[in-house]
Amino acid sequence: AQTVTQSQPEMSVQEAETVTLSCTYDTSESNYYLFWYKQPPSRQMILVIRQEAYKQQNATENRFSVNFQKAAKSFSLKISDSQLGDTAMYFCAFMKSYTGNQFYFGTGTSLTVIP
């Protein structure tokens, strides 16, 4: 079975600073996909960033970037220049490549950006 672990239930960061959210996963697969989703107080689940395991280059989307360490099975999210609108729950998710498209979600990290 696939498991996704987010070991930081809550985090806070000062506005304009940088914060890193951690995620580890357990799998025997060699090819898979990893995602970070953001859930603001509105409850809408919003895709932040996506990484394909066979790509060594870390994905980047504007102020959001990942540090993907395949051997360590680690997939952390870095948010640069934090903004008040970044306040949300952040979920890490894993998907196997070849056996359907079921996602496995972590328990989430609640991030608060402090003005």
Next chain:
Amino acid sequence: DAGVIQSPRHEVTEMGQEVTLRCKPISGHNSLFWYRQTMMRGLELLIYFNNNVPIDDSGMPEDRFSAKMPNASFSTLKIQPSEPRDSAVYFCASSKGLAGGNQETQYFGPGTRLLVL
């Protein structure tokens, strides 16, 4: 694109009543997912469909829950009879299809907040 559409956005009902949640996936998406989110259990996959066919319903909690996808643009999740422990936010998500070429990315609807009294 309108995104994934769910209705109703909020539902309050009494124990024992039937509840039907509705979802319209993004046009052209072939996979549809129903999730439930609670504080205690986090985000759980209940069932997913591919090309209107249920692929995995192992997450459906019990026989009181049923889901259908009669066509590519509509799905329902029904709870009958409802119980207070069913209170949660129910999300529908869709994706283009199987893995590869960003087709696997799931896009979520706004959710239905269900309260069973």
